[in-house]
Structures are given as structure tokens and as C-alpha cells.
Amino acid sequence: EVQLVESGGGLVQPGGSLRLSCAASGFTFSSYWMHWVRQAPGKGLEWVSRVNNDESSTNYADSVKGRFTISRDNAKNTLYLQMNSLRLEDTAVYFCARGSMVGKGARYFDLWGRGTLVTVSS
Amino acid sequence: QSALTQPASVSGSPGQSITIYCSGTSSDVGGYKSVSWYQQHPGKAPKLMIFDVGNRPSGVSNRFSGSKSGNTASLTISGLQAEDEADYYCNSYTSTSTVFVFGTGTKVTVL
Numbered sequence: 001e002v003q004l005v006e007s008g009g010g011l012v013q014p015g016g017s018l019r020l021s022c023a024a025s026g027f028t029f030s031s032y033w034m035h036w037v038r039q040a041p042g043k044g045l046e047w048v049s050r051v052n053n054d055e056s057s058t059n060y061a062d063s064v065k066g067r068f069t070i071s072r073d074n075a076k077n078t079l080y081l082q083m084n085s086l087r088l089e090d091t092a093v094y095f096c097a098r099g100s101m102v103g104k105g106a107r108y109f110d111l112w113g114r115g116t117l118v119t120v121s122s
Numbered sequence: 123q124s125a126l127t128q129p130a131s132v133s134g135s136p137g138q139s140i141t142i143y144c145s146g147t148s149s150d151v152g153g154y155k156s157v158s159w160y161q162q163h164p165g166k167a168p169k170l171m172i173f174d175v176g177n178r179p180s181g182v183s184n185r186f187s188g189s190k191s192g193n194t195a196s197l198t199i200s201g202l203q204a205e206d207e208a209d210y211y212c213n214s215y216t217s218t219s220t221v222f223v224f225g226t227g228t229k230v231t232v233l
Contacts, residue, residue, distance in 0.1 A: 035222075037168075044125065045160070045168065045211050047222040059221045062123065095167060107215040107222070108158035110179060112167040 002026035002111060004096050009116030016086050016120070022079040022096030022113055030054075030074035033099035035109060036081050038092035038118075048094070049081065053102045064090075086120045093117050123218045126151065126225035128211075133231040139200040142228045144212030145193060150223055152193035156215035159188055159197045163208045171210075172197060199230070207232045 008020040022034070036048040049060045049070040058070050069082040079096050093115040100106035127145040134140040144151065144159075151157055157175045160168035170179050172188035175195065185200045195214070199206055212225035 037224075044227040045162075045213075045224040046125075047213070047220065047224060050221065059219070061220050065219075097168075106173070107154070107156035108170060108173040108213070109160075109168075110170045110173070112169070114167050 004098065004111060004113035006094065006096055006113045006116040009094065009118045011119045011121060012086055013122050014086060014088060014120055017082070017084045018086065018118060020081040020083065020094055020096075020116060020118070022081075024077045024079065024098075027098075027111075029072075029077040031102050033102070034070075034072060034079045035097045035099050036070060036079075037095045037097055037109070037112075038090075039095070039115070040089070040092040043092075046092075050099060051079070083118070086118075088120050091118060091120045123150075123216060123220040123223050126212055126214060126223055128225040128228045130226070131229045131231065133233055134199075134202045135233045136202055136204065138202050139198060140202060140230065142197045142199075142210055142212075142230070144195040144197070144214075144225045146195070146214055146223075147193055149218060150193075150214040150216040151190065151195050151212075153217060154215045155190075157188065157190055157195040158213045159186075160211045160213065161206075161208045162211065168211065202232055204232050206230060 035050045095115045097109035098111035159172040162168045176188045
């Protein structure tokens with residue numbers, strides 16, 4: 001089955017760190033760009049970050065730049081998001097999403113995980 | 123990079139057609155054929171409904187259609203059904219460092 005499963009969410013204090021994981025299965029993970037998208041409680045979707053297939057290219061939303069780091073392990077079919085210096089406003093459900101197959105130039109997200117909740121609170 | 127502008131809510135009766143607009147700028151919606159639309163039911167993951175302005179993924183009903191004019195994209199749902207009640211988000215590639223931007227979201231209610 002083609003799927004993405006996030007894990008690693010939880011409660012963390014402001015200024016703390018957390019690492020999210022996203023396990024991919026059912027497709028050739030190493031051939032795709034991958035993204036993180038988040039959704040604060042009761043709010044809309046916000047694109048967070050993306051990484052290309054071999055980790056040579058990454059991009060971040062201005063709101064997380066310098067604090068979050070996206071990475072991947074193609075041998076483990078897993079995407080990561082290292083979140084440091086967490087703020088109250090980082091509280092959200094974090095979704096991983098599949099982007100374009102390498103070389104296709106697609107600019108949309110065609111497969112989503114169910115998300116993992118990160119709560120930043122003292 | 124500000125979020126794309128969508129109406130907070132749109133409603134219609136079963137069988138009717140509704141259109142959701144997504145307003146951006148020449149740096150995002152108007153500059154690329156890279157507008158996509160997502161449906162999200164409460165507590166669920168978003169689902170891709172339209173990509174590249176007006177293309178439907180396999181398995182998505184042909185009652186959903188998309189288009190774009192200038193800096194504004196639109197999603198039309200025809201033959202509205204109860205199962206269409208959900209939140210809808212547009213998304214566009216952008217020329218800014220943020221790369222992708224979502225719309226503010228629209229809650230569709232089937233009366």
C-alpha cells in the first residue's frame with residue numbers, strides 16, 4: 001500500500017527541540033521530492049519545507065528558516081524534520097507529503113500522511 | 123509571503139454548483155500554471171483534487187474542475203453532494219523564498 005506515516009510528535013517546552021519522522025512505503029521514495037506541511041489547531045495549511053531526492057536541495061518557509069532542518073534517509077525510506085528553538089506558534093499537526101518525481105517538475109502534493117501533533121507549551 | 127485569499131465559507135444546496143476563488147499575485151497564482159486544490163474533511167489529511175490549474179488526478183470526480191484568470195484561480199464543484207462538505211485549500215508555487223503558499227481555506231457547506 002502506498003502510504004506515509006508520521007511519528008515523533010508530542011509536548012515540548014518553548015525553546016525545546018523535537019524530531020519528526022515520516023515513513024514511506026509502497027513507492028520508490030528515493031525518486032521523489034518530499035515536503036512538510038503544518039496546520040495549527042483550527043487554522044489553515046502552511047507549507048513548511050521541502051527536500052529533493054538526494055538532499056542536495058532544501059527550502060524552508062520564512063517562519064521556520066534557521067530553526068528547522070529537513071533531511072531524509074533513502075535507505076530507510078524515511079523523511080525527517082528536526083525542529084529546534086520551538087515557539088508557541090509552532091504548535092500544529094505536521095503532515096508529510098509527497099511532491100514531484102525527480103525530473104517531472106510537478107508542483108503539487110499527491111500523497112499525504114495523517115499527521116503528527118506537536119504541542120509547544122510550558 | 124502572505125497566504126492566498128479565499129472566502130471563509132461557501133454554501134449550496136445538493137445538486138447546485140459552487141465556485142471557490144483563490145486570489146494571489148503575479149508572483150504566485152498569476153505567474154505559474156502551478157495551482158492545486160485540496161479537500162480536507164475534519165480530522166483527516168488533505169486530498170489532492172486539482173493540479174496544474176485544471177487537471178484532475180485519477181479517481182477524483184469530474185464534478186470538480188479548476189481554472190485560472192490572471193492572479194485568481196477558481197475551483198468549481200458541480201452537482202453538489204453531501205460528501206463534498208469539507209474545507210478546501212488552494213496552493214500555488216511562488217517565486218519567493220517560501221516556494222509554496224496555501225490559501226486561507228474555504229469551508230463548503232451543503233445545505
